[in-house]
Amino acid sequence: MHRFANPARFLRLSAVLLPWCAGATVILTILGLWFSLFSSPPDYQQGETVRIMYIHVPAAWMSLFVYTNMAIAAACGLVWKHPLADLFAKAAAPIGAGFTFVCLVTGSLWGAPMWGTWWVWDARLTSVLILFFLYLGYMALVNAFDDPQRGTKAGNVLLLVGIVNVPIIKFSVDWWNTLHQPASVVRMGGPSIDPSMLTPLLVMAGAFTAYFLSVVLLRVRTEIAQRKIQTLRLSVAGDGTVHDGMRG
Amino acid sequence: MTRKKRRLYMLGLALLGLGSATALALTAFQDNIVFFYSPSQLQTQQVGDRNFRLGGLVEEGSVQKQPDGVTTAFRVTDTAHTVDVRYRGQLPDLFREGQGVVAEGRMTGGVFVAREVLAKHDENYMPPEVSEALKQAGVYKNPAESATKTAKKE
Amino acid sequence: MNEFLHMGGYAAYVWPAYGIAAIVLLGLLVATWKGLRDAEATLKALESARPARRRTRNAGRKTAEQSAGTPAEASEG
Numbered sequence: 001m002h003r004f005a006n007p008a009r010f011l012r013l014s015a016v017l018l019p020w021c022a023g024a025t026v027i028l029t030i031l032g033l034w035f036s037l038f039s040s041p042p043d044y045q046q047g048e049t050v051r052i053m054y055i056h057v058p059a060a061w062m063s064l065f066v067y068t069n070m071a072i073a074a075a076c077g078l079v080w081k082h083p084l085a086d087l088f089a090k091a092a093a094p095i096g097a098g099f100t101f102v103c104l105v106t107g108s109l110w111g112a113p114m115w116g117t118w119w120v121w122d123a124r125l126t127s128v129l130i131l132f133f134l135y136l137g138y139m140a141l142v143n144a145f146d147d148p149q150r151g152t153k154a155g156n157v158l159l160l161v162g163i164v165n166v167p168i169i170k171f172s173v174d175w176w177n178t179l180h181q182p183a184s185v186v187r188m189g190g191p192s193i194d195p196s197m198l199t200p201l202l203v204m205a206g207a208f209t210a211y212f213l214s215v216v217l218l219r220v221r222t223e224i225a226q227r228k229i230q231t232l233r234l235s236v237a238g239d240g241t242v243h244d245g246m247r248g
Numbered sequence: 249m250t251r252k253k254r255r256l257y258m259l260g261l262a263l264l265g266l267g268s269a270t271a272l273a274l275t276a277f278q279d280n281i282v283f284f285y286s287p288s289q290l291q292t293q294q295v296g297d298r299n300f301r302l303g304g305l306v307e308e309g310s311v312q313k314q315p316d317g318v319t320t321a322f323r324v325t326d327t328a329h330t331v332d333v334r335y336r337g338q339l340p341d342l343f344r345e346g347q348g349v350v351a352e353g354r355m356t357g358g359v360f361v362a363r364e365v366l367a368k369h370d371e372n373y374m375p376p377e378v379s380e381a382l383k384q385a386g387v388y389k390n391p392a393e394s395a396t397k398t399a400k401k402e
Numbered sequence: 403m404n405e406f407l408h409m410g411g412y413a414a415y416v417w418p419a420y421g422i423a424a425i426v427l428l429g430l431l432v433a434t435w436k437g438l439r440d441a442e443a444t445l446k447a448l449e450s451a452r453p454a455r456r457r458t459r460n461a462g463r464k465t466a467e468q469s470a471g472t473p474a475e476a477s478e479g
Contacts, residue, residue, distance in 0.1 A: 106419040
C-alpha cells in the first residue's frame with residue numbers, strides 16, 4: 001500500500017490515468033444522456049418522470065460510494081498515518097457532497113409530481129440528508145483548525161463515526177415503512193427494472209464514476225501542491241518571517 | 249509496528265462500540281422511525297385521537313368522488329385488513345387504484361379523515377408495452393403482493 | 403421535438419433535474435481546475451523565489467520578507 005504513498009509516484013500515476021478517466025467521462029456521459037433522454041421508454045406508471053431516475057439513482061449510489069471510500073481512507077490515515085489517504089478524503093469530500101446534493105434535489109423534483117410532496121421525513125430521505133450534513137461537517141471540521149494535521153485527524157474520526165449511516169441509508173427502505181420505494185437494482189432476486197431502463201441507469205452510473213475519478217485525481221494533485229506550498233512557507237517562516245507562515 | 253496494531257485494534261473496538269450503540273438506539277426508536285402504519289398494524293397498535301400516517305394500497309374499485317367534487321372516498325388495504333379513508337383536496341398524479349398510498353390524518357368515527365395523501369410507488373419499472381404483455385401472459389405481478397409481504401413482516 | 407421538450411407534461415420537473423446535475427458537476431469541475439492552476443502557479447512562484455531568498459538570507463531580513471511576501475499575496479486572491 002505504501003507504494004502509492006509517495007506523492008511523486010502518485011503524480012506520475014495520475015498523469016497516466018487522468019486522460020483515460022476524462023475520456024471515459026465524456027463518452028459515457030454522451031452515451032448515457034442519449035439512452036436516458038432519447039432511447040428509453042416512459043414508465044408504465046410514472047411516464048416521462050422516470051427519466052429523473054437516471055440522474056437521481058446514480059447520484060445516490062455515488063454519494064454512498066464516495067463516502068465509503070473516504071471512510072476507508074480515513075481508517076488508513078488514522079492507523080497507518082498514510083499521507084495520501086488524508087489528501088484523498090479531503091479531495092473527495094466536495095464531490096461527494098455535490099452528488100448528495102444532486103440526489104436530494106432531483107429526488108425532490110421527482111417526488112413533487114409522483115408522490116405529491118417535495119419532502120417527507122421518512123427514514124430514507126432523512127438518512128440521506130444526514131449524509132449530506134456529514135459531508136459538510138467533515139469539510140468544515142478539516143478547515144477549522146490552525147494545525148491542518150489536527151483538522152485531518154478530527155475529520156477522519158467524524159468520517160468513521162458517520163459510516164454507520166451508510167448501511168442505514170441502504171436498508172432503511174427494508175427495515176422501516178418509508179414513503180420511498182424499496183431497492184430496484186441491488187436486491188435479492190435480481191433487478192425489478194426493465195432492461196431498457198436498466199441500461200441508461202448503468203451507463204449514467206459509469207459516467208458519474210469516471211467523473212468522480214477524474215475530478216478526484218485533479219483535486220489530490222491540488223492538495224499535494226498545497227501541501228508543498230505550506231512546507232515552503234513554513235521554511236520561509238523559519239528563516240525569520242514568522243507572520244507569513246502563520247497566514248498561509 | 250505494535251503502535252500501528254494498537255491503533256488498528258482501537259479503531260476496530262471503537263467502530264464495534266459505535267455500531268452496537270447505533271443498533272440499540274435504532275431498535276429503541278423503532279416505532280418513531282416508522283413513517284406510516286399499515287391497516288393490520290392499526291388492529292394491534294393503539295393510535296387514539298392523534299395524527300398519524302396510514303399506508304397501504306388503494307383497494308380496486310373503492311375510489312368514489314363525492315358529489316361536492318373535491319372529496320374522495322376510498323379504502324386502503326394491505327389485503328389482510330382495510331380502512332375507510334376520506335380526503336378533501338388534490339390527489340398526486342400517481343394516485344390510482346391498486347397502487348400504494350400514504351395518508352396523514354386521524355380516525356374519526358371509524359373513518360380515517362386524511363389531511364394529506366401521498367402516493368407511494370413500488371420498485372418495479374417497465375415500459376407500458378411490457379406491463380401489457382405481462383398482463384396478457386398472466387405473469388403480471390400485482391403491486392398488492394409486495395404489500396402483503398410488508399403486512400406479513402409485522 | 404416539441405413533444406420531446408414537453409416530456410409528457412413533466413418538463414417542469416425533468417429538465418430542472420438534468421439542469422441542476424449539469425450545473426453542480428460542471429461547476430465543481432471548473433472550480434477544481436481553477437484551484438489546481440492557482441496552486442501550481444503559487445508553487446512555481448514560491449519555488450523560483452526560494453534560491454533568491456537563500457542568497458538574500460544574509461543580506462538582511464527586510465529583503466527576505468519582501469521576496470517571500472509577494473507570492474503569498476498572489477495566492478490569497
